[in-house]
């Protein structure tokens with residue numbers, strides 16, 4: 001089948017090696033590439049090509065090489081470049097998070113920060129509480145570190161904290177860690193409400209667990225007011241993760257974690273066996289981006305761009321799926337709609353690829369095998385015109401699957 005992952009070869013290495021959990025989100029990039037032809041991809045959470053062009057990276061590369069020369073190409077401090085740590089701390093303080101440079105570790109994307117958190121806080125058999133559905137790569141990271149994931153239902157206000165409390169009472173051990181994406185969650189687009197942010201902190205505190213607040217989309221709000229980050233409510237047991245991937249350039253792989261200095265030191269020790277330090281050149285590019293000025297204006301442009309795409313996607317879905325039982329979420333920001341389709345999403349994806357459109361099936365976002373009739377629809381990458389065309393193709397694929405063709 002076109003959506004299969006690794007192919008068994010019967011090799012010696014295969015018989016000796018382990019089989020880590022990966023991410024079907026990442027797999028869809030390969031599936032779309034291998035399929036070839038003209039595909040409108042609603043599968044990836046990659047910034048739009050127009051958004052990447054807005055960064056005017058050629059100027060930044062020239063600036064870095066002129067100012068820093070080969071130093072920008074050398075190894076760096078494990079915790080990250082001091083200027084960048086300071087930039088991250090200043091931005092965090094603007095959002096109400098009481099952070100200084102010593103509380104920041106720069107990582108190879110937020111994804112590496114998630115893995116470092118696992119290395120520092122989890123041992124095999126530990127329990128992690130996560131949203132259901134949740135960011136697939138994080139679920140796999142927890143499982144690769146031997147943790148048991150307790151998935152808790154979410155609604156339009158994020159994780160159901162009362163349900164989490166009930167699930168914890170039935171769990172074999174108290175949780176070590178809660179993992180949430182509080183703003184425009186991947187994959188549902190939901191934002192965790194004020195009340196639930198407080199309730200989550202109280203619950204974590206009552207069971208002695210850490211809260212990991214993973215917030216790569218927080219600055220991409222298209223309507224309504226920003227909510228106070230969980231880490232701004234309490235720094236005691238909260239680790240705040242961020243990323244330059246969605247608001248600058250994902251390919252440079254720069255993200256961060258904000259925690260207490262001891263945790264930063266522990267994460268640094270773990271990082272020393274991974275990559276020693278995050279790419280110095282990438283970090284210097286971020287510093288140059290801030291030095292050039294205009295970061296708030298850049299982010300405002302991104303908000304306008306993605307709002308337009310979100311509007312185009314909403315209108316196209318409303319038009320093309322009128323009269324069907326298909327429903328989708330209505331997020332205030334971010335990159336994703338969560339769609340409930342009533343048909344098997346893996347079969348839907350096969351038909352969709354034949355029609356020239358792609359998405360990520362819902363079962364990628366759970367460890368339970370659920371959400372088989374749901375899917376994640378990313379509107380961030382295609383242009384508004386292509387979004388319209390992609391949704392027309394999606395409807396054709398839906399009709400084929402719904403008709404049993």
Ligand SMILES: Cc1ncc(COP(=O)(O)O)c(C=O)c1O
Nearest residue numbers: 045109110111135186243245255
């Ligand atoms: C919720 C969430 N966390 C983390 C990441 C990873 O971001 P980065 O590129 O910084 O590793 C993503 C990317 O899609 C995401 O959606």
